[in-house]
Amino acid sequence: MSDPFIGEIKMFAGNFAPRGYSLCNGQLTAISQNTALFSLLGTTYGGDGVTTFALPNFQGRSPIHWGTGVGLQPVELGEFAGVESVSVLTSNMPAHNHTIFASTGEGTSNVPLANGYLAAAVDKDLNPINMYTAAPANQVPLNSTVSGSSIPLQTRSPYLSVSFIIALMGEYPSRS
Template identity: 50%
Template sequence: MSEPFIAEIRIFAGNFAPRGWAFCDGQLLPISNNTALFSLIGTTYGGDGRTTTALPNLEGRAPMHPGRGPGLTERRLGQRVGVETVTLTEAQIPSHTHTVRANPASGTTNMPTNVASIAGAGADRLYGINTTTNLVDMSDQTLSATGGSQAHDNLQPYLVLNFIIALQGLYPSRS
C-alpha cells in the first residue's frame, strides 16, 4: 500500500490504530506535535487553534460529502447533522385511540381448531366487517398506550468499523 496523505481517512477493520494513524474519535492533539495535520484541518473538527486541534469524530456517524446538490441542503466540512434517537411530538403523531370491538357472548370452546371457529359464523363473527351486530366496545385497557414522549431509535442498518486518520505521510499538494 502506498504512503498515505496526511489527514487521509480510511476505514479499518482492526481494533487498534496502526503506527502513524489515529482513531477518528474527536480526540484533541497538540498542534506543536502535529503542525502538518493542523495546517490541513485547522479547527474544523474542534480544538482551540492555539495549542490544540481535534480529529474528526466519526463515532456513531456516517461520513457525508460537503457541498450542495440540486434540491439538497448545503453541508459544510465538519458539520454534524442528525440524531441517533427521535421523540415524536403530538404534531407528528396526534393523540388518538383505537376501539376494539368483540362479541360479548361466551365462547363455545376453549380450544378452537380452525379459523372458522375463531371467526364465528355469519353475523356472530368475533372479527368482522359488520359492526351493526351485537358487538360491544372492549375495555380501554385492552390496548396499551404507546409513545409517552419516549425517544425511539432512529438508526439506519450499520456494521461497526473503525475510521482512522493519517497523522504522518505525504503532504498533499494542491492541483
C-alpha cells in the same frame, strides 16, 4: 504500499490505530506535535486553534460529502447532524384520532358483523350474548387510554462498525 497523504482518512477493521495514524474519535490534539495536520484541518472539527485542534469524530456517525446535492440542503465541512434515536411524543406526532364508536342500542348478533358496532349486551341467563349490531341506535365514543412507554426508536440504517483512522504522517497533499 505508498505513503498516505497527511489527513487521509481510511476505514480500518482493527480496534486500534496503526503507527502513524490516529483514531477518528474527536480527540483534541496538540498543534505543536502535529503542525502539518493542523495546517490542513485547522479547527474544522474543534479545538481552540492556539494549542489544540480536534480530529474528526466518526463515533456513531456516517460519513457524508460536504457541499450541496441536487434538492438537498448545503452541508459544511466538519458539520455534524442527526441523532441515533428519537422519542415519538404527542407533540411531534401528526394530528390524528383513534375514535371507536359503539351503540347504546341492544345487540342483535353474538358474532362481530362487517361494518358493525359494539352494542349493549342483553342476555342475563348465560346464553350467548348479542353484543354486536349492524346499525347503531345511538353512537357513542368509547374512552381511550394512552399507550406506549416513551422508549426512543432507533433511526439508524443497518450498519457494520469499523474504525476510521487518520494519517498523522505521510506526504503533504499539494493543491494542484
